[in-house]
Amino acid sequence: MTIVLREGHRDVEALLIERTVREDDPASGHVALPGGREDAADPSMRATALRELEEEVGLNPADLLGRPGLVGVEVASLFGLRVVVFCAALAPAPGPVRPSPQEVAHVFWLPVAALDHPERVERATKSGPREVPAIVHEGHVLWGFTYRVLRQFFERPDP
Numbered sequence: 001m002t003i004v005l006r007e008g009h010r011d012v013e014a015l016l017i018e019r020t021v022r023e024d025d026p027a028s029g030h031v032a033l034p035g036g037r038e039d040a041a042d043p044s045m046r047a048t049a050l051r052e053l054e055e056e057v058g059l060n061p062a063d064l065l066g067r068p069g070l071v072g073v074e075v076a077s078l079f080g081l082r083v084v085v086f087c088a089a090l091a092p093a094p095g096p097v098r099p100s101p102q103e104v105a106h107v108f109w110l111p112v113a114a115l116d117h118p119e120r121v122e123r124a125t126k127s128g129p130r131e132v133p134a135i136v137h138e139g140h141v142l143w144g145f146t147y148r149v150l151r152q153f154f155e156r157p158d159p
Contacts, residue, residue: 001035001083002049002068003153004059006090006109013109014150015090015097017056018140020105029105031142033149034059035083036103045084046070057107058098065089071153076145085149110137115151118159133159 004015014033021029036052038045049068054060061067068086076083099107120131123143134143142150151158 018106063094
């Protein structure tokens with residue numbers, strides 16, 4: 001997965017997607033960072049991140065300032081996955097963001113300052129509905145794994 005950053009009007013912003021609702025996707029409908037599974041043809045995890053970025057939102061390496069840097073490896077325990085996280089800045093004149101309708105229902109930019117205003121929202125979890133910390137931005141609910149990754153990356157304390 002890749003944290004893509006740009007300079008917004010008032011703040012740095014991170015690119016987020018809302019996944020298309022699909023029965024075969026356990027993260028169906030969730031807000032996430034662009035990313036996906038490694039393909040056997042990918043020569044590295046960075047190549048996987050770049051391929052997924054292009055497949056999901058239409059951004060290619062020319063749209064970024066340099067190569068994505070490795071942030072670290074995070075455990076997504078709900079999905080039983082280890083996720084390699086990269087970060088890249090958007091180039092000054094990137095191509096348009098073009099979401100893949102098969103994978104992405106919406107693309108939006110989250111101002112980093114929004115992470116300072118979490119609220120409790122009810123979400124469906126494996127153990128049933130429960131209140132979780134989340135960021136609600138333009139009708140999109142950021143919670144769970146991606147919420148945790150972004151709060152850690154931007155060094156925001158737990159609420």
